[in-house]
Amino acid sequence: MLLLAGLGNPGERYARTRHNVGWVAVEAIARSIGASPWRARFQGLACEGAVGEHRVLLLKPQQFYNESGRSIGEAAKFFKIAPTDIIVFHDEIDLAPGRFRMKTGGGAAGNNGIRSTIAAIGPDFRRARIGVGHPGDKELVQGHVLSDFHKVDRDWLNPMLDALCDALPFALDGDDERYQAEVLRLAPAVKSDPRRSLRDGD
Numbered sequence: 001m002l003l004l005a006g007l008g009n010p011g012e013r014y015a016r017t018r019h020n021v022g023w024v025a026v027e028a029i030a031r032s033i034g035a036s037p038w039r040a041r042f043q044g045l046a047c048e049g050a051v052g053e054h055r056v057l058l059l060k061p062q063q064f065y066n067e068s069g070r071s072i073g074e075a076a077k078f079f080k081i082a083p084t085d086i087i088v089f090h091d092e093i094d095l096a097p098g099r100f101r102m103k104t105g106g107g108a109a110g111n112n113g114i115r116s117t118i119a120a121i122g123p124d125f126r127r128a129r130i131g132v133g134h135p136g137d138k139e140l141v142q143g144h145v146l147s148d149f150h151k152v153d154r155d156w157l158n159p160m161l162d163a164l165c166d167a168l169p170f171a172l173d174g175d176d177e178r179y180q181a182e183v184l185r186l187a188p189a190v191k192s193d194p195r196r197s198l199r200d201g202d
Contacts, residue, residue: 002055002172003081005068006027006089008021008023009065024157032168036049044059045060059071084126088114091129097132097156100163103126105125114127162187
């Protein structure tokens, strides 16, 4: 079994914020594979489905974003899922809006949800990083990620969600490089964030 977890905050107040794009991605995948109804499990909401020969557990932790690892750790322990079979979908401010990167292992890079997950299961899980851009000033980051997507963001967000679903078999087969390439092919986005002069990178 593979575990696909999305980072986000519970409650209607946060439902459409940039910080919840991980939840939104996992919800889209659940719909695309015809997963079972969501139900309360593992300190979160979980559902199950299958893609070819792969069984998939989808999870939306119900702690706040910064404590997401507790839920992910509980689900991983229950099903004995190795970190390499766990993909965590989350927002990434160091990528331009609509850019996408897969990464395995490493540190938290200031992301407290990833830090919590590392504390629960170690660093060797896979990260599906969805670019939401940077406000240009570190003092504005919290307000940026906790604010709702703008209407114009739908131009890249909706194609991104479709691409994450359509290319999913590559990720489930363990081919993260191909998954990343296919998502970017299906949902191309500019590499530079107009609000930043920083290059798109890791």
